[in-house]
Amino acid sequence: xxxxxxxxxxxxxxxxxxxxxxxxxxxxxxxxxxxxxxxxxxxxxxxxxxxxxxxxxxxxxxxxxxxxxxxxxxxxxxxxxxxxxxxxxxxxxxxxxxxxxxxxxxxxxxxxxxx
Amino acid sequence: xxxxxxxxxxxxxxxxxxxxxxxxxxxxxxxxxxxxxxxxxxxxxxxxxxxxxxxxxxxxxxxxxxxxxxxxxxxxxxxxxxxxxxxxxxxxxxxxxxxxxxxxxxxxxxxxxx
Numbered sequence: 001x002x003x004x005x006x007x008x009x010x011x012x013x014x015x016x017x018x019x020x021x022x023x024x025x026x027x028x029x030x031x032x033x034x035x036x037x038x039x040x041x042x043x044x045x046x047x048x049x050x051x052x053x054x055x056x057x058x059x060x061x062x063x064x065x066x067x068x069x070x071x072x073x074x075x076x077x078x079x080x081x082x083x084x085x086x087x088x089x090x091x092x093x094x095x096x097x098x099x100x101x102x103x104x105x106x107x108x109x110x111x112x113x114x115x
Numbered sequence: 116x117x118x119x120x121x122x123x124x125x126x127x128x129x130x131x132x133x134x135x136x137x138x139x140x141x142x143x144x145x146x147x148x149x150x151x152x153x154x155x156x157x158x159x160x161x162x163x164x165x166x167x168x169x170x171x172x173x174x175x176x177x178x179x180x181x182x183x184x185x186x187x188x189x190x191x192x193x194x195x196x197x198x199x200x201x202x203x204x205x206x207x208x209x210x211x212x213x214x215x216x217x218x219x220x221x222x223x224x225x226x227x228x229x
Contacts, residue, residue, distance in 0.1 A: 033215045033216075033217075035217070037220075043152075043203060043222075043223050044220070044222055044223070045205060045207075045220035045223075047217060047218075050212070050217055052215060054214075091158070093218075095215070095218070100146060100163060100165055100171070101146055101209040101215075101216040101218065102163060103148075103158070103160070103207075105157035105158045105159075107155060107156065107157045108157055
């Protein structure tokens with residue numbers, strides 16, 4: 001069985017500053033993928049960033065980057081230059097190889113951005 | 116836009132009635148999924164499909180059935196709705212990217228069982 005844990009139910013950040021959301025996971029597979037999804041108040045699930053476990057280089061997408069620590073099974077999301085539009089629920093998710101690409105989700109972190 | 120359409124988007128139904136939610140995709144992806152989202156639980160997999168007439172259970176499948184008679188459509192049925200099935204339901208598809216796949220979601224269907 002695979003698990004995903006987000007230990008921060010809520011976080012807040014000042015506009016233009018940087019915030020890091022934590023995620024740890026557990027899987028027995030060697031081939032897997034990790035994701036961060038953003039869910040704004042509209043409830044749409046939006047893919048933020050994707051990381052292949054076999055890649056040592058951390059993924060980046062504009063102001064979003066990850067710190068992938070494979071040995072520690074840690075996958076944190078860093079948001080730089082936070083904007084009001086970044087306010088949302090953020091979900092960490094794990095997809096292990098050979099599992100029909102099913103995703104296992106953490107329970108989410110609610111991010112508030114203060115002006 | 117992942118080309119996923121869910122219908123209905125909002126529905127209120129009475130306990131004991133059957134309800135069917137439809138997920139339609141436009142790009143012939145093989146894998147499709149139904150998730151439900153509840154406060155404090157994140158998203159949990161109900162059922163998934165890996166091809167026409169090929170489906171399997173997820174972690175919260177009790178009380179739900181699915182069907183996939185065409186590649187583009189994946190139906191989720193609540194045979195006899197209960198209040199515990201009040202939730203937001205998301206359909207998703209798996210899209211091949213690089214050496215793996217990425218899951219994209221529909222906009223969600225809000226179901227209230229009264």
